[in-house]
Amino acid sequence: MxxxxxxxxxxxxxxxxxxxxxxxxxxxxxxxxxxxxxxxxxxxxxxxxxxxxxxxxxxxxxxxxxxRPHPENVMSHSDHHSMDSPPPKKTPTPSSDKSESAGHWSQGLKASMQDPKMQVYKDDRVVVIKDKYPKARYHWLVLPWDSISSLKVLRSEHCDLLKHMQKVGEKMVQQSPDAQKLRFRLGYHAIPSMSHVHLHVISQDFDSPCLKNKKHWNSFTTEYFIESQDVIAMLEADGKVTVKEGTSELLKLPLRCHVCRKEHPTIPKLKEHLLSHLSS
CATH class of the missing domain: 2.60.40 (Immunoglobulin-like)
Structure with a gap:
């Protein structure tokens, strides 16, 4: 021994x-x-x-x-579905927009906009795709071909592009079979989780199984959702888009109907209430 x-x-x-x-x-x-x-x-x-x-x-x-995590545990795609299982928060760095891995879940829109099956309209400046996890009966995303990571990098020279994105969004609404029946909004999330700037075109029925939690609801029915025209106005006036301090806290607000402002305890109760507005 x-x-x-x-x-x-x-x-x-x-x-x-x-x-x-x-x-x-x-x-x-x-x-x-x-x-x-x-x-x-x-x-x-x-x-x-x-x-x-x-x-x-x-x-x-x-x-x-x-x-190291198993590859099967890596997350993938969409601005809104990521709110179901939020990714771990990371400390942002000045070069984070350029250093994102192509396979990271936040880069999913870049793959979707290149997929012919997802495209519903395209021209030389923008492409329109269906949201993979729509929060309403009609929910499209208008994305520029130019690589623009988020609202914070927009400048006054992007005004023409954003105006074109809005016109394309309005065209999508006009072609919708329910254009006369439903109300639509065009806007941006103040703090999007998905890289590549994108304009939401969404009907206000919010009749969708993909709308599952408070974060989903408040991201479209509070000031967290910035109207397209307001973003363009900020660029024309200030040359940049300013997000108010504390905007992220808006996602924690109570569930209030966007029509009558009545508060509800749960998403199922809220959805049941929304049907009454659709039938009236």
Whole structure:
């Protein structure tokens, strides 16, 4: 029996055991922590013990690698469905808009706008797609072909583009079979979760199974939803879009009907109430 005392840095132990002449097999590898006692007993086969010193950094990297998520757990697509299971908050950096991974869930719109099956209209400046998780009977997204990450990077030179996006959105409303029956709004989320600026064109019935929680509701029925014309006006006046401080707190407001302002305790109760407005 061998007893080995290790007091230095972490050491990786490799045991090479010879089972037959000229055949060497790597039997095991273990990491020995500083101060740990090692007992080795082998009465059957000759063996060779090899010690490799590990730095704290390499040991930490090994632990980090073992904790990487399985690819099946990675999230994917849509501005609004992401509110069902919000991603972990990250500290923003000045280069975050440019450094986003192409496969990150927040980049889903860029893939959708290139998908012919999703497209319902396109020209040389914009494309219109159906929202994958519509919050109403009619819910489209108007996106520019130009790479514009969010409202915060818009400047006065983008005014013409946003006016064109609004005209295209209005055209979608006019072509809707229920254009005379339903009311529509065109606008932007003040703090969108999806990269690439996009204009929502949404009917105000909110009759959809994808509308599931308070965040969904308040993102379209409070000042969190900024009218298209107001965004254009800000750009023309100030050369940028300003989001009011505390806007994110609007998502936590009580559930109030956008028509009569009556408060409801749950989404199912609110939806039941909304049907009364549709039938009247």
């Amino acid at each position: 061998w007893t080995v005392w290790l007091w230095a840095k972490a050491i990786r132990l490799s045991v090479l055991t010879t089972y037959k002449p000229h055949v060497t097999h790597l039997y095991n590898q273990v990491t020995i922590k500083p101060g740990q006692r090692l007992y080795m007993v082998n009465q059957l086969y000759p063996y060779t013990v090899k010690f490799t010193e590990e730095t704290p950094r390499s040991a930490a990297e090994g632990i980090k690698a073992s904790k």
